[in-house]
Amino acid sequence: MAESAGPDPAVVLAELVGGERVASDPDTLARFSRDHWPLAILLEGAGRPADRPACVVRPRHAGDVAAVLRWASETGVWVIPYGGGSGVCGGAGGVRGAVVLDLRSLGRILEPDRDALLVRAEAGVLWADLERQLTERGFTTGHYPQSIDLATVGGLVATGSSGQFSTGYGSIEDRVAGLEVVLADGTVLDLPDRAPRRAVGPELMRLFIGSEGVLGVITAASLRVLPLPASRSVYSHAFPRWEAGVEAIRRVLQAGWRPVLTRLYDPLDAARSFPEHAPPGRAVMLWASEGPAERVRAEREAVDALSRDLGATELGPDPVVHWLEHRNDVQLWYDALAMGVLVDTIEVAANWGRVDALYAAVRAAIEGVAGVFYVACHASHAYPQGTSLYFTLAARPAEPDPDGIETLYYGVWEAAMEACVAAGGTISHHHGVGRVRRRWVAAELGPGLDVLRRVKQVLDPRGILNPGVLLP
Numbered sequence: 001m002a003e004s005a006g007p008d009p010a011v012v013l014a015e016l017v018g019g020e021r022v023a024s025d026p027d028t029l030a031r032f033s034r035d036h037w038p039l040a041i042l043l044e045g046a047g048r049p050a051d052r053p054a055c056v057v058r059p060r061h062a063g064d065v066a067a068v069l070r071w072a073s074e075t076g077v078w079v080i081p082y083g084g085g086s087g088v089c090g091g092a093g094g095v096r097g098a099v100v101l102d103l104r105s106l107g108r109i110l111e112p113d114r115d116a117l118l119v120r121a122e123a124g125v126l127w128a129d130l131e132r133q134l135t136e137r138g139f140t141t142g143h144y145p146q147s148i149d150l151a152t153v154g155g156l157v158a159t160g161s162s163g164q165f166s167t168g169y170g171s172i173e174d175r176v177a178g179l180e181v182v183l184a185d186g187t188v189l190d191l192p193d194r195a196p197r198r199a200v201g202p203e204l205m206r207l208f209i210g211s212e213g214v215l216g217v218i219t220a221a222s223l224r225v226l227p228l229p230a231s232r233s234v235y236s237h238a239f240p241r242w243e244a245g246v247e248a249i250r251r252v253l254q255a256g257w258r259p260v261l262t263r264l265y266d267p268l269d270a271a272r273s274f275p276e277h278a279p280p281g282r283a284v285m286l287w288a289s290e291g292p293a294e295r296v297r298a299e300r301e302a303v304d305a306l307s308r309d310l311g312a313t314e315l316g317p318d319p320v321v322h323w324l325e326h327r328n329d330v331q332l333w334y335d336a337l338a339m340g341v342l343v344d345t346i347e348v349a350a351n352w353g354r355v356d357a358l359y360a361a362v363r364a365a366i367e368g369v370a371g372v373f374y375v376a377c378h379a380s381h382a383y384p385q386g387t388s389l390y391f392t393l394a395a396r397p398a399e400p401d402p403d404g405i406e407t408l409y410y411g412v413w414e415a416a417m418e419a420c421v422a423a424g425g426t427i428s429h430h431h432g433v434g435r436v437r438r439r440w441v442a443a444e445l446g447p448g449l450d451v452l453r454r455v456k457q458v459l460d461p462r463g464i465l466n467p468g469v470l471l472p
């Protein structure tokens with residue numbers, strides 16, 4: 001099983017799905033050879049581009065996907081499901097001779113079901129387009145990843161994504177009510193949304209949320225929507241210490257409040273993100289409350305009081321307003337990568353009681369890697385049980401060549417992952433495993449890894465789907 005040794009996949013697939021739906025020109029192959037993985041971007045800049053696929057197929061519907069997968073399972077040719085290509089862990093691309101499924105071609109959105117608060121969208125719909133369409137009709141998904149303009153419905157489900165307002169609205173698993181998935185043998189599996197919950201064996205949908213394209217190709221999803229909130233209040237605080245801000249989030253959530261946004265910046269991240277608002281040396285906390293006006297008012301008063309108890313001072317709405325305006329602007333990230341500087345983000349998570357230790361350990365581990373010159377952190381997805389920590393780092397390779405880049409990149413990740421495992425955290429909160437975290441999946445899952453492998457073996461016996469991703 002590998003790159004096709006037989007007839008040209010582009011020729012065979014053109015017969016299966018139509019010539020106009022198959023591309024193999026050099027520009028298309030280059031475009032689909034990688035996602036937003038910082039390592040792949042840096043290596044490309046240093047003259048070592050990612051391996052090219054054999055061709056790119058743009059299916060019209062689940063039937064086309066089924067035809068491609070059936071053929072691939074017979075021939076053993078690898079298939080890469082490709083959504084928006086905004087993944088940052090190397091989950092889409094980089095496999096020589098593979099067939100890429102460009103799922104952006106599955107782009108239909110149905111009218112929302114206003115009674116049940118559901119909307120069905122095909123896998124290739126950009127989440128921003130879905131949100132726009134829903135907003136016009138008075139609804140929202142409540143799911144706002146920073147990559148909302150880049151990422152697709154299928155990709156966000158396949159990576160187990162989390163949005164910026166996840167503390168209030170939950171993550172992608174809370175949005176998914178039904179899925180259509182095509183399996184490697186061409187079976188179209190319809191996991192319907194006919195009731196809000198069911199107890200008919202394990203919930204099979206869950207198997208595909210976070211499966212990173214290795215168990216099946218998601219072709220459509222039914223998603224839970226919400227009426228647009230009646231009111232919103234945004235507010236912020238400066239905390240004397242990061243740990244006090246962490247404690248404030250815990251107390252707020254464990255008291256039963258659910259601000260949609262809880263976003264705590266450590267002093268370094270605060271100084272970079274809010275140069276005009278952040279008092280020097282303080283941690284800055286952004287909050288937003290949404291819903292009926294009475295609840296929003298009560299929540300804000302409670303959060304203010306709990307924060308003051310921990311020594312916080314009020315900073316007003318401006319930092320949140322500033323963040324809301326600039327939250328998805330990552331041009332600096334692209335600029336730095338283009339200059340050969342590694343800028344990356346590593347998100348981990350832990351239960352309360354281990355959060356402070358996880359923060360200290362991962363931070364120190366990354367700082368200890370030669371070449372690293374910046375490490376900052378914010379806590380942005382919180383639960384009554386714990387929180388995620390999102391580290392941003394910048395580093396320069398000792399040598400700007402591919403070997404120097406790889407040494408730096410893997411040095412940073414090894415340090416961060418080992419520290420995370422030792423501190424009892426989970427190795428990814430929402431970016432997934434891709435290629436970069438594979439080595440630590442065994443430490444995370446234990447014997448569960450073998451269960452996952454056996455599931456993979458049953459659903460995809462020839463291993464055609466997304467080789468090298470998720471499973472070590």
Ligand SMILES: Cc1cc2nc3c(=O)[nH]c(=O)nc-3n(C[C@H](O)[C@H](O)[C@H](O)COP(=O)(O)OP(=O)(O)OC[C@H]3O[C@@H](n4cnc5c(N)ncnc54)[C@H](O)[C@@H]3O)c2cc1C
Nearest residue numbers: 083084085086087091146147152154155156161162213218
């Ligand atoms: C600037 C920036 C900001 C980001 N912010 C966030 C954030 O706030 N929250 C967050 O969760 N993530 C974030 N990410 C990461 C990324 O956007 C997510 O991982 C997203 O879910 C990827 O969606 P995509 O459509 O781009 O998928 P791709 O990158 O194309 O693919 C991601 C993985 O899913 C698989 N896949 C894609 N589509 C399907 C499908 N239909 N069926 C089966 N498998 C599929 C691919 O094979 C690959 O393994 C960010 C990335 C960037 C670059």
